Amino acid sequence: YLPAWHVAFVCYENLGCFSNDMPWSGTIERPISRLPWSPEKINAHFLLFTRENLNVYQVNKDVIAASQYKPTRKTRFIIHGFIDKGDENWLLDMCQLMLQVEDINCICVDWKTGARTLYTQAANNIRVVGAQVAYMISVFKSFQQKPQDVHVIGHSLGAHCAAEAGQRTPGLGRITGLDPAEPYFQGCPAIVRLDPTDAQFVDVIHTDDETCYFILGFGMFQAVGHIDFYPNGGEHMPGCDKNIISQICCMFFLFHSTRDFVACNHLRSYKYYSDSILTPQGFMGYPCSNDDIFVFQGHCFPCANSACAIMGHYADTFQVPNGVEKMKFYLNTGDARPFSRYRYKVTITIDGSRTNMGYFLVALYGTKTSNQRCSFLICFSGILKPGKTYQLLIDVEKDVGDLTHVKFLWNNNVLNPLLPKFGATKITVQRGKDRRAFTFCGYEKVRENVLQTLSPC
Template structure:
């Protein structure tokens, strides 16, 4: 009889799953939802804090180039550092196969120091991330608990409020931030930079980043195509209060993949080809870093889909305004409505990534011909290059609308230049013009109108100046 009870107890234990406990960070189980599911089939327990070897590297405006190490178990390391309890603290947490002393983390800190006084802490868990993917995905839980331990120590010893803390996590690091946030009531903000899909998409909220993990959670998706067969590392699932899908969230300009990258072994992907294969995935932190120095260059538009956005159906910004993707997303008035919100925008294909969206409406004049129409904006801050506005039959009196993403904010628009061509020899030398062009910047409610009574031949620039309102000279 004793043997039967032993077997029963053993089976119950197997069903319950194994559990492992570590000092200061608590216990971790490999039962559902952490394992034994379709999304997480393997039973893997996270490594110990000692084996992961997480380091907290503090940079401040006083020590922007060399870090000071903080230990969550030793408050005296904070006492001896440049940590300032009256300033915000932003943690930057890397992801799979990455490391905390990689240049992009420090570059992000340095951009912050240009615009604010802040404690910038790079979380280095490279020993725990440079292993098999499944193990790294489980090590996330211990690293998140260690970040929470650090926040608890700051709160207990320095009365430092979690509301002053912003966790910025890339890839697996986004889920580290989620784990830390779920253990830290009142955490101010989490930014998920392309949260990784594998082992997390479709799991319960306790496993992954979700809006309950901080007072405000914003997410940037740059590699949301399915992992198989497109090798998209990031998740398409909305995980924040505001989810941003730049360029549609799947293929970033300047990141064209080739057949070499069609590998499906996550563990073999990164070595030596990280920047090439994972280009879309890495764009998320590059956009964020640039957004720190470009407070109005990443305006994002609420929209049902990227197709609708590209079809000019989501312009201009609604009355509530548009959030800025990245560093300044928390300035958006409606940032934490009950419903999760989706936003779209376009970026450039390399530095600089910032873009400013303009809407154009053009009323044509002159002859009826086939051709294309281009427009350039000239303002007190600079001018754009020429953008295609219309192709087809150019008819006098017809009006056409379009939108484009300019590489700069031209400021106050002073004039607009119009150009047309059709690349067909026409012995009659037809003349075409723009009677009126109205321009609107995406974040503004007002349109500005420019007029001309002239017409021009093909490939000759026509300058339109502000329309004269009745009664003005």
């Protein structure tokens, strides 16, 4: 711990008192002492969306009865993070997507005045904003809405803000942490940060633990939920390229016009969540101890019975065993929208006229694909040996449904006067989500760049 400092308190009506005592400051993780601003200075607003009224308007405790809020519907809060604001497109878009699939009260929490300041101050202002969210939930009780029917979603600092609301709301149904902020929270006691005790169900998406020179990543790597998802390993997201400019910007926490460039990894968490609302099966998480085992060793596939969890909006469909927390799930995503991916294991036995260098590709066709529009996937590049069996894991952009046939193509990009031929004699495709396997057989060998179609056998 650091040397002693002056302990101070501030108290606010309906919210209680806040101190700068340990562990809120004076520790290695939180060396600078700050008290949260007053509610008036933070100036938080609560913006409600419903199916009856898709326009934004402010919701306060005095006007709830006159609003479109209905206690019979589930209520979902969305809280932004540092240097963000509640009427950003991503919050509004997330509400609109939710309202396509469910009849809810969707409330965006706009605390931009309290977020657009020094990071150390914003990291303490969330204590007051979280208390305000908890107070609003307590007001909902007077309308007969139960806390278990409330879900609080928070990005970055907003995730720890949700934790404050959960600590003050016994029986809160769910908290979703979208890449919870790392600086001033990683390694801190549970009272300071997001923790499984903050709600009946806590799910977390980690997307930015990648360090920025001597500065930590924007997001936590520490597991802090009942279930924690690490898409693409949780550090570097496909499509988020690092370079010297982004590293320098990162050092100064620039989140304005350059934030999507600088904090690309950090922002992917809410993009993945939004995409999962309409395509949940494309975000299947596989239980695994670490990313190396998942990616390089190919373990943790396929899903055992009810062992996989869907990352994002439908994560709460997963049944967490009693007393278990910090379960880790891994998956891969695309580098741009659509981010959803569907995982398969492909086992291919080939035959040919002679051993040859080259590569082969496979295309999957099923009940949900068009025969004319299907992309080939590079499955293997190296030595092609007759009679050899190759096994690979692939992530497909579209759900092909039940497989009906597959196509095989090979090439070596070298003019060979011997005109070698290769063909796939057997291809087995196993689907990750339910372990179902589809087997196809081929009975011919073809020259390079000639399609071979394999049928069920």
